[in-house]
Amino acid sequence: MPGGTEAAGEATDPWGEDLQLALYMLYELHYRGFEAVDEELEWSPELLTLRRALEHRYLAALRASVPAADMTQALDGLLDEPARGEPPSLSDHLARHGTLADLREYAAMRSLYHLKEADPHAWVIPRLTGTAKAAMVAVEFDEFGAGRAEDIHARLFADLMEDLGLDSTYGRYLEQAPATMLASVNLMSLFGLHRSLRGALAGHFAHVETTSSPASRRLAAALRRVGAGAAAVRFYAEHVEADAVHEQVVRHQVVGGLLEEEPELAADVAFGIGATALVEDRFAERTLSHWQEGGSALRGPVLPV
Numbered sequence: 271m272p273g274g275t276e277a278a279g280e281a282t283d284p285w286g287e288d289l290q291l292a293l294y295m296l297y298e299l300h301y302r303g304f305e306a307v308d309e310e311l312e313w314s315p316e317l318l319t320l321r322r323a324l325e326h327r328y329l330a331a332l333r334a335s336v337p338a339a340d341m342t343q344a345l346d347g348l349l350d351e352p353a354r355g356e357p358p359s360l361s362d363h364l365a366r367h368g369t370l371a372d373l374r375e376y377a378a379m380r381s382l383y384h385l386k387e388a389d390p391h392a393w394v395i396p397r398l399t400g401t402a403k404a405a406m407v408a409v410e411f412d413e414f415g416a417g418r419a420e421d422i423h424a425r426l427f428a429d430l431m432e433d434l435g436l437d438s439t440y441g442r443y444l445e446q447a448p449a450t451m452l453a454s455v456n457l458m459s460l461f462g463l464h465r466s467l468r469g470a471l472a473g474h475f476a477h478v479e480t481t482s483s484p485a486s487r488r489l490a491a492a493l494r495r496v497g498a499g500a501a502a503v504r505f506y507a508e509h510v511e512a513d514a515v516h517e518q519v520v521r522h523q524v525v526g527g528l529l530e531e532e533p534e535l536a537a538d539v540a541f542g543i544g545a546t547a548l549v550e551d552r553f554a555e556r557t558l559s560h561w562q563e564g565g566s567a568l569r570g571p572v573l574p575v
């Protein structure tokens with residue numbers, strides 16, 4: 271291993287823009303790649319060595335920041351709404367106070383996540399067996415439109431973006447996205463690409479599906495309040511009902527099935543839940559702080575289509 275590559279990982283802020291952007295671009299080679307970039311670079315030994323060093327740095331920061339937790343308590347905690355007096359969630363802020371400009375910024379940032387949302391979760395399917403595999407495929411079938419291209423959830427989010435006057439081109443807002451958003455996308459790629467992190471991926475999936483329904487209800491309300499069109503509202507409105515069902519399937523069949531086969535992965539599931547909560551909280555805190563100061567949460571302006 272080249273010493274410079276290893277040192278670069280050790281010397282880089284795990285939460286900073288340099289590491290998160292580099293990791294995002296290295297992961298993208300396993301998704302759709304980049305125009306004019308040789309597809310063979312997906313398996314370049316040098317780039318994989320660099321990716322490994324950056325992953326180790328990021329994963330170490332996650333493990334240092336996420337306290338050990340009981341898996342059942344971690345799952346149950348996802349159902350808790352913020353108590354009175356606690357800071358509002360990002361979706362609650364948008365439902366109550368968000369402007370159309372706020373929602374456009376939010377959609378631009380989240381596009382890096384939602385335009386590939388179900389893809390990294392699909393990588394875990396070959397690593398599961400029995401009940402967990404069957405349940406995971408069932409939920410992913412819904413995420414990928416149940417056989418209808420126009421209903422793929424990533425396509426629905428692209429429709430939302432276009433309704434809000436945004437460019438729905440895949441990766442269009444990468445340069446405007448802050449490191450906190452990149453960290454959220456990179457987390458699911460990190461978990462999805464490593465068989466050793468299959469338990470953490472199940473925890474990530476559980477967090478996403480459990481928290482999605484109430485957050486989607488608030489975001490649909492926010493979009494209606496600012497007069498957004500039907501396509502924008504549809505993305506979140508559909509998640510209210512669908513993810514309420516998915517939450518039960520993921521909890522009892524994906525996670526339950528996985529732990530029935532591999533009970534030793536319970537701590538990894540809890541870690542995946544905690545790590546997802548951590549990166550989403552960091553993204554929300556940064557975004558809210560910028561808006562509350564009257565500024566933009568983006569690294570640059572959202573340009574018109």
